[in-house]
Amino acid sequence: DAGITQSPRYKITETGRQVTLMCHQTWSHSYMFWYRQDLGHGLRLIYYSAAADITDKGEVPDGYVVSRSKTENFPLTLESATRSQTSVYFCASSLQGAWTDTQYFGPGTRLTVL
Amino acid sequence: DAKTTQPPSMDCAEGRAANLPCNHSTISGNEYVYWYRQIHSQGPQYIIHGLKNNETNEMASLIITEDRKSSTLILPHATLRDTAVYYCILDEKLTFGTGTRLTIIP
Numbered sequence: 001d002a003g004i005t006q007s008p009r010y011k012i013t014e015t016g017r018q019v020t021l022m023c024h025q026t027w028s029h030s031y032m033f034w035y036r037q038d039l040g041h042g043l044r045l046i047y048y049s050a051a052a053d054i055t056d057k058g059e060v061p062d063g064y065v066v067s068r069s070k071t072e073n074f075p076l077t078l079e080s081a082t083r084s085q086t087s088v089y090f091c092a093s094s095l096q097g098a099w100t101d102t103q104y105f106g107p108g109t110r111l112t113v114l
Numbered sequence: 115d116a117k118t119t120q121p122p123s124m125d126c127a128e129g130r131a132a133n134l135p136c137n138h139s140t141i142s143g144n145e146y147v148y149w150y151r152q153i154h155s156q157g158p159q160y161i162i163h164g165l166k167n168n169e170t171n172e173m174a175s176l177i178i179t180e181d182r183k184s185s186t187l188i189l190p191h192a193t194l195r196d197t198a199v200y201y202c203i204l205d206e207k208l209t210f211g212t213g214t215r216l217t218i219i220p
Binding site for chain 2: 035040041042043044090092102103104105106107108
């Protein structure tokens with residue numbers, strides 16, 4: 001039972017580079033989410049997806065792009081990384097409803113932008 | 115604009131009940147209250163949720179006041195592994211906030 005996985009777990013990149021963070025879930029959950037967590041702050045929603053090919057912005061979407069061509073994958077791309085995007089990124093999924101259903105989180109990706 | 119308010123930190127002795135409060139005075143009638151926790155460096159973990167009635171599961175109990183303006187998460191017999199940040203979340207909100215950092219004291 002793999003659950004929800006994220007890769008890479010750690011990434012160091014340079015300003016201006018494109019970076020893609022991967023998220024994969026094996027439960028066939030409809031909803032998937034991307035959050036970022038900065039030191040001293042709670043989680044903030046970047047994007048979410050209700051199903052394949054359906055995505056929507058969260059609280060802090062600027063500088064990020066997502067896609068969902070398959071139900072099980074929800075990659076997050078930083079098109080031109082900036083230092084302010086240094087953070088820990090968590091992917092999550094839930095079975096049905098976005099906000100009335102339990103969210104299951106991955107282990108996180110720690111991204112450093114130099 | 116409904117939101118939650120939690121104390122930034124709390125301590126609790128090991129083996130005692132940990133009671134974590136949350137205020138949500140502007141909660142709307144159909145909003146659930148969810149509790150998650152995050153142990154250092156790990157992804158958040160679901161604990162419990164409720165709408166009006168008190169709820170209990172293998173991890174915790176959730177007490178919601180009759181007017182639904184506040185709730186309390188109860189960990190009945192806290193262990194050192196319960197040291198974490200606890201988040202009280204309303205289901206229509208998209209942010210976890212800063213939560214309560216609970217430290218269990220040996």
